[in-house]
Amino acid sequence: MLANIKKTFSPMPILLSNAREGAQAGWNVFLVGLLALAVGLGSVFSEMIPLIPYIIVKIIIGLNAPEGYTFDMNGEDLIIVQLFAKAAPIIVLMLYVKFAEKRSIRTMGFVREHAVTDYLIGMVTAFAMFSACVGICVATGSMTFEGSTLDGKYLTLALIFVGFIIQGASEETVCRGFMMTSFGSKGGAVAGMLLNSLLFGALHLLNSGVTVLSILNVILFGVFMSVLVLKLNSIWMACAIHTVWNFVQGNFFGILVSGNQFGPSVFRFESVSGKELFNGGGFGMEGGLVTSVILALAIVIVLLMKPRQPKEAANG
Numbered sequence: 001m002l003a004n005i006k007k008t009f010s011p012m013p014i015l016l017s018n019a020r021e022g023a024q025a026g027w028n029v030f031l032v033g034l035l036a037l038a039v040g041l042g043s044v045f046s047e048m049i050p051l052i053p054y055i056i057v058k059i060i061i062g063l064n065a066p067e068g069y070t071f072d073m074n075g076e077d078l079i080i081v082q083l084f085a086k087a088a089p090i091i092v093l094m095l096y097v098k099f100a101e102k103r104s105i106r107t108m109g110f111v112r113e114h115a116v117t118d119y120l121i122g123m124v125t126a127f128a129m130f131s132a133c134v135g136i137c138v139a140t141g142s143m144t145f146e147g148s149t150l151d152g153k154y155l156t157l158a159l160i161f162v163g164f165i166i167q168g169a170s171e172e173t174v175c176r177g178f179m180m181t182s183f184g185s186k187g188g189a190v191a192g193m194l195l196n197s198l199l200f201g202a203l204h205l206l207n208s209g210v211t212v213l214s215i216l217n218v219i220l221f222g223v224f225m226s227v228l229v230l231k232l233n234s235i236w237m238a239c240a241i242h243t244v245w246n247f248v249q250g251n252f253f254g255i256l257v258s259g260n261q262f263g264p265s266v267f268r269f270e271s272v273s274g275k276e277l278f279n280g281g282g283f284g285m286e287g288g289l290v291t292s293v294i295l296a297l298a299i300v301i302v303l304l305m306k307p308r309q310p311k312e313a314a315n316g
Contacts, residue, residue, distance in 0.1 A: 012189060013307070015233040019107040019185035029186045033195065036182040039096055040174050040199065043089040047170075051085040054078070076156050076263045083163025086170035093178045101182065108177035109235025114308075118232065122240025129241075129294055130248045134255075134269060136290045142275035143285075146268045149254055153264040160263055161247055168243030175200045175222060176229045176238055189230055197222030208259030209282025217286050218258070220295040221245075227302045234308075249285065256284030 011017075058078070094105050137143035150157065175196040184192020200222035201215045225238040250257040254265030259282060271279040280287030 012185075013230045013233065014309070015107065015109060015230060016181060016185045016189055016192065019103055019181040029183075032186045033183050033191075036179050036195070037199065039093070039182075040179045040196075043092040043096075043174055043178070044203070046088040046092045047082075047085040049085075049088055051082060054081050076153075076160075079263050080156070080159050080163050083160065083167045086163075086167040089170050090166075090173045093173055097178065097182075108173065108181055109229055109233070109238075110177070111234050111236075114232070114234060115236045118234055118237040119240040122237035123244045125237075126241040126244035127248055129298060130245055130253070130285075133285050133288075133290050133294050134253055137279050137285065137288070138269070140275075140278060140290075142272050142278040142288075142290075143269050144272060146254075146270045148266060149268050150264045150266055157251060157264055157266075160251055164243045164247040164251075165239075168241075168246060169239040171200070172225060172229075172235055172239045172242050176225055177235050180226055180229070193223060193226040193230070197226055204258055207283065209256070209280075209284070209287065210259060211281070211283060211287055213277075213289065213292070214258075214280060214283040214287030217288075217291050217295060220292065220299070221286070224295055224299050224302065227299060230307075231302055231305050232308050256280075256282065258286055259283045 012020075055078075094108070097103055097105055097108060134143065138145065179196035179199060180192040182192075183195050187195075197219050201219035204210065204215060204218045207214075225242065228241075229235050229238050246257050246262075249255050250260075250262035251265045252267060254268035255271075271281055271285075276282075276288070278288050278290050279285060280291065285291055
């Protein structure tokens with residue numbers, strides 16, 4: 001089992017080894033890291049391209065609406081548009097990798113082999129993990145069941161789920177598919193894992209209800225996803241886990257997602273005041289110690305897995 005842990009990082013995982021064939025092969029590792037950070041962060045801002053016009057139209061409608069109209073910048077329609085706008089970073093980074101780094105998007109983990117199976121397993125895994133978090137919090141009295149906020153909004157719920165499919169894939173593409181493979185192919189697996197996980201944590205610093213523990217948990221989630229991608233040489237299971245983790249958290253159990261509310265939910269669970277250390281308080285369950293334990297266990301389990309040997313060629 002210890003040999004499987006060692007093989008996660010040394011020799012270099014196949015995914016990172018394949019990514020070394022790009023245009024940055026002869027570059028200095030420091031320069032590669034800076035460029036990866038700049039391009040990765042830049043791609044995040046690209047989601048504003050489809051989002052800003054929608055916000056402008058929404059403002060114009062609000063200004064010209066009849067008396068009694070409520071202008072809501074946190075409405076469900078805007079939530080859905082925000083989630084769908086997350087497709088922009090995926091497109092930007094795939095084009096960058098293909099034409100600037102001159103490597104296949106398969107070196108980002110988008111392989112055909114096991115794609116459907118990995119995605120389905122990832123969905124089940126995320127549901128089980130987060131259900132365990134909720135179950136522990138309810139059993140310890142740090143969270144209570146309060147009912148439902150669905151109110152028959154099935155179409156809204158379906159659109160939000162599709163949006164989370166895009167959002168989960170987007171954040172995994174930025175951090176694991178691009179940041180980790182681009183920098184890790186030069187600086188090594190550990191460096192690539194740490195850089196992308198720290199960036200992932202930094203992207204949540206301005207979220208509502210943020211605490212030191214919540215950011216540490218977000219970084220832990222990034223480490224979990226990184227190790228999983230390196231073990232499988234595929235990003236699909238990570239995308240699925242990220243999607244279902246967020247959707248189940250916000251729209252099944254009705255808990256804040258990294259400090260944000262995402263519309264109607266099948267159930268609604270409330271954090272008990274005074275037990276924020278366990279339930280995460282205003283950041284949501286991701287800010288609690290229960291999640292820390294679940295994520296730490298998940299990392300250990302994945303580290304003990306035997307690395308997958310892909311059959312699919314990296315180039316082409």
